[in-house]
């Protein structure tokens with residue numbers, strides 16, 4: 581299967597979130613049917629949380645066996661446990677607190693008041709070790725083969741906490757790194773790197789709203805991943821961009837899917 585990006589453009593952000601939630605339910609159910617369990621990497625941000633809220637409201641959510649789902653995070657704002665700006669706090673509020681997950685399979689990234697204190701690099705290394713321990717030994721991989729890895733696209737083309745030109749987006753060896761001096765608050769973060777992202781079977785990039793239009797156009801028009809990290813986010817089997825019309829409004833006509841309403 582090709583990893584060239586596939587694009588789906590929805591009418592507006594609410595419809596995009598509902599359609600993405602329906603798609604994710606199907607993907608999880610299929611993975612659980614074929615392999616017994618599923619693994620999903622969550623993203624923070626408005627679009628990621630919108631998807632989780634839509635999933636919480638979807639009647640078909642009960643088709644998912646929540647106890648056989650591993651949840652990981654693509655990035656985290658390095659703040660104390662329970663801080664309202666942490667991605668995991670927002671995910672809990674949007675969905676996780678309302679479904680019967682196995683707490684042992686909810687792999688939140690460390691907080692700044694956790695066992696590593698404020699040492700974000702140690703926190704990143706610990707998460708890398710947790711991922712490596714969950715990877716299938718027969719695959720000789722350093723991260724699990726995630727079924728779906730979600731990424732919100734920032735207006736500056738950042739994905740996870742990989743910001744243009746910062747060292748994290750240049751990382752080619754480690755799977756998780758600490759981020760210092762992010763241009764979007766908070767400045768200290770933990771993030772998966774591009775090699776870890778590219779180990780996922782499917783990578784879905786979410787972009788809704790006019791403020792994402794330029795980023796989508798740049799990332800999908802051949803930009804380099806150092807300057808436009810979203811351009812470097814690919815899945816092994818599939819790379820899917822889910823957009824709404826405002827976010828797709830600056831795409832070159834050659835990219836705009838002809839079948840989109």
Ligand SMILES: O=C1O[C@H](COP(=O)(O)O)[C@@H](O)[C@H](O)[C@H]1O
Pocket residue numbers: 623624625626627628655656657667731732733734735739740741764
């Ligand atoms: O800070 C973050 O921002 C991005 C994008 O968020 P959005 O609100 O502009 O959609 C998000 O994907 C990332 O997980 C988060 O930490």
